[in-house]
Amino acid sequence: MESLHPVDPFDGPVLPDVPPTLRHCPWPQARQAAERAAAGPLAAREETLAESLGRTLAEPLTALTDLPAFDTSAMDGWAVAGPGPWRLAGRVLAGQPAGPLADGEAVEIATGAQLPSGATGVLRREHGRVEPPAGPNGPGGAAAEGTAPGFPAEQEHGSAKTGGRAGAGPGARGSVGRGTAGAGRRSDGSAGASGGEPAAAVRPGGGGLLHGSVGPGQDVRPRGQECRRGEALLPAGTEVTAVVLGLAAAAGHDTLLVRRRPTVELLVLGDELQENGVPGPGRVRDALGPLLPPMLAAAGAEVIGRRCVRDDFGLLRDAIRHSPADVVLTTGGTAAGPVDFLHAALEATGGHLLVDGVAVRPGHPMLLARLPGGRHLVGLPGNPLAAVAGTVTLALPLLRALRGRPAPGDGRGRTERVAAELPGHPRDTRLVPVVRRTDGAVPLPFDGPAMLRGLALAEALAVVPPGGVPAGGRAELLPLH
Ligand SMILES: Nc1nc2c(c(=O)[nH]1)N[C@H]1C(S)=C(S)[C@@H](COP(=O)(O)OP(=O)(O)OC[C@H]3O[C@@H](n4cnc5c(N)ncnc54)[C@H](O)[C@@H]3O)O[C@H]1N2
Numbered sequence: 140m141e142s143l144h145p146v147d148p149f150d151g152p153v154l155p156d157v158p159p160t161l162r163h164c165p166w167p168q169a170r171q172a173a174e175r176a177a178a179g180p181l182a183a184r185e186e187t188l189a190e191s192l193g194r195t196l197a198e199p200l201t202a203l204t205d206l207p208a209f210d211t212s213a214m215d216g217w218a219v220a221g222p223g224p225w226r227l228a229g230r231v232l233a234g235q236p237a238g239p240l241a242d243g244e245a246v247e248i249a250t251g252a253q254l255p256s257g258a259t260g261v262l263r264r265e266h267g268r269v270e271p272p273a274g275p276n277g278p279g280g281a282a283a284e285g286t287a288p289g290f291p292a293e294q295e296h297g298s299a300k301t302g303g304r305a306g307a308g309p310g311a312r313g314s315v316g317r318g319t320a321g322a323g324r325r326s327d328g329s330a331g332a333s334g335g336e337p338a339a340a341v342r343p344g345g346g347g348l349l350h351g352s353v354g355p356g357q358d359v360r361p362r363g364q365e366c367r368r369g370e371a372l373l374p375a376g377t378e379v380t381a382v383v384l385g386l387a388a389a390a391g392h393d394t395l396l397v398r399r400r401p402t403v404e405l406l407v408l409g410d411e412l413q414e415n416g417v418p419g420p421g422r423v424r425d426a427l428g429p430l431l432p433p434m435l436a437a438a439g440a441e442v443i444g445r446r447c448v449r450d451d452f453g454l455l456r457d458a459i460r461h462s463p464a465d466v467v468l469t470t471g472g473t474a475a476g477p478v479d480f481l482h483a484a485l486e487a488t489g490g491h492l493l494v495d496g497v498a499v500r501p502g503h504p505m506l507l508a509r510l511p512g513g514r515h516l517v518g519l520p521g522n523p524l525a526a527v528a529g530t531v532t533l534a535l536p537l538l539r540a541l542r543g544r545p546a547p548g549d550g551r552g553r554t555e556r557v558a559a560e561l562p563g564h565p566r567d568t569r570l571v572p573v574v575r576r577t578d579g580a581v582p583l584p585f586d587g588p589a590m591l592r593g594l595a596l597a598e599a600l601a602v603v604p605p606g607g608v609p610a611g612g613r614a615e616l617l618p619l620h
């Protein structure tokens with residue numbers, strides 16, 4: 140976290156045009172300006188699946204195989220061909236190739252195993268009844284009703300996947316078919332569901348006659364049911380989540396073409412700040428150093444550095460000038476105090492202000508600037524809740540654009556019902572910490588600009604336009620996690 144990566148600060152795109160500075164602009168306009176500040180998404184590169192987590196797909200995710208890649212059994216049971224009863228002719232386990240099946244034949248099959256060609260459906264294990272082949276004691280039809288006494292419980296539970304135990308138990312009586320047909324009881328000794336619960340395991344080629352009824356294609360996942368090879372599964376711009384990794388792997392990918400993560404360096408300004416312990420007289424514990432990096436990381440950024448910078452114009456200017464990060468994030472120093480050097484340092488480093496103050500409470504002194512080398516700087520006010528307001532207004536939309544994530548669009552108003560009045564400012568937007576109750580969002584107390592107590596319990600910041608939102612009205616909620 141403290142060390143910086145050796146990134147060339149000037150490898151980013153350079154914007155030729157110089158947009159006008161928006162001063163004290165309406166909140167929706169400020170958010171839009173931040174979204175549009177980036178020249179475009181950062182470069183794409185091929186990464187392993189693990190490295191791709193949290194990044195953005197730079198191209199659609201296409202299937203490299205049909206899914207499923209072959210006709211697959213969806214259940215443990217028997218693959219059957221044609222109408223029953225069927226002569227048992229062996230076993231297919233998942234991962235094994237399957238030979239063809241002739242009409243009137245069945246093979247024991249495991250969930251996920253390849254269906255033999257010629258198979259017309261799968262009979263679930265619990266729906267089939269095996270009549271053992273004729274043995275030394277004559278035809279075994281009677282045993283099919285599950286009445287064979289003294290069968291060990293574990294043998295009754297032999298499955299197509301673990302069928303190696305079949306016939307090995309002390310009660311096997313020399314015939315696998317007879318033994319398994321006797322498995323019409325559960326391990327608790329109760330009768331099986333159909334009164335003729337099937338033989339659990341049939342030795343390959345062990346024979347026997349299978350009874351039951353199967354519709355055509357029943358419990359079969361046909362090849363290509365989910366997708367065909369070459370089909371686009373996800374659009375470019377999709378965030379790579381854990382589930383996306385699973386889908387990509389299932390579809391045959393080892394690597395993905397994803398956007399580079401935007402790098403962020405956090406500069407915490409303020410001589411009064413203390414990094415450890417209980418603050419001494421006149422001192423303030425730095426709350427933003429611990430708060431912001433995880434919030435930025437959750438938004439897909441790579442936080443490559445975080446340090447306190449003393450209230451010194453030259454130090455701040457140099458820190459900004461030499462930062463290798465795509466986005467320099469400062470806290471404090473945005474206002475007009477005697478040691479608020481941010482504006483001056485921006486000017487000295489050739490920064491161009493895109494947004495200089497926003498009509499929002501808290502956080503109105505927040506700012507956004509373009510720096511040489513295609514970098515950006517977001518200046519967050521020092522008051523902690525104001526800093527979070529600046530993060531959701533300017534930093535997160537900028538990071539989203541750099542990551543190549545699509546903007547929410549005009550219908551962004553994912554509004555939700557509010558259960559209690561959210562009083563408004565006469566001219567400015569308010570960002571209010573809220574929690575959701577069953578009847579709608581309600582504001583939390585302790586929402587002053589210097590406070591975090593309300594925000595710590597909040598699920599979202601409600602966007603309250605000038606004038607406020609009455610109880611029962613609707614407001615956009617900006618999620619906090
Ligand atoms: N004359 C005016 N004064 C102020 C105005 C104004 O419009 N005119 N705006 C006020 C508002 S609103 C805000 S917000 C603050 C913004 O000030 P700065 O961004 O310059 O921040 P500082 O002055 O450095 O600090 C303000 C406040 O926040 C505390 N702070 C700073 N950093 C941290 C941190 N990392 N963790 C916890 N607390 C922090 C700092 O100690 C101050 O108490 O300006 C108002 N003034």
Ligand code: MOO
Pocket residue numbers: 500501502503504520522524525588589
């Ligand atoms: O912008 Mo400030 O947050 O009201 O203290």
